[in-house]
Amino acid sequence: MTKLRNSVGERIREIRKAKGLTQQQLAELSGLDDAYIGSVERGERNFSIDTLEKILKGLDTSAHDLLYDPISTTHTSDFVQSKREAVDEYGIILSQLNIQQHTALRKILNEIKDAFL
Structure with missing residues (x-):
């Protein structure tokens, strides 16, 4: 335990x-x-x-x-820790946004994701 x-x-x-x-x-x-x-x-x-x-x-x-814990533990501990910190920080930011801001942010993130893939 x-x-x-x-x-x-x-x-x-x-x-x-x-x-x-x-x-x-x-x-x-x-x-x-x-x-x-x-x-x-x-x-x-x-x-x-x-x-x-x-x-x-x-x-x-x-x-x-x-x-x-949505973070996979198949990576190094530094990588996992960095991702956990980012998820926590982003979660806090998201909790402070209204629905229109969520929608706008999702569009921006999808554009960023498409630029990297």
Whole structure:
């Protein structure tokens, strides 16, 4: 079970950093102590579902975003880490856009993709 706890802690850290939050800021947003947040991120705490819910609310994210990993692990760890950071950052940007902006961005991304392929 330690592997799952470590993975969840790492994802919490990745999402927190992608949102530009410090451990202290996340602690304040979630109503927890910053040292506790650090120990969760390092996989040192066997935390409850209630605590996870507080952290998710503080991160303004869902359990799906925390547990779903769309990045293939067939590449080097640096490549995987870079892709995860990009996905987290893009997800945050997308959550701030309206439907018209989403549509425009998809068109732009498709044009960029076509230019590279």
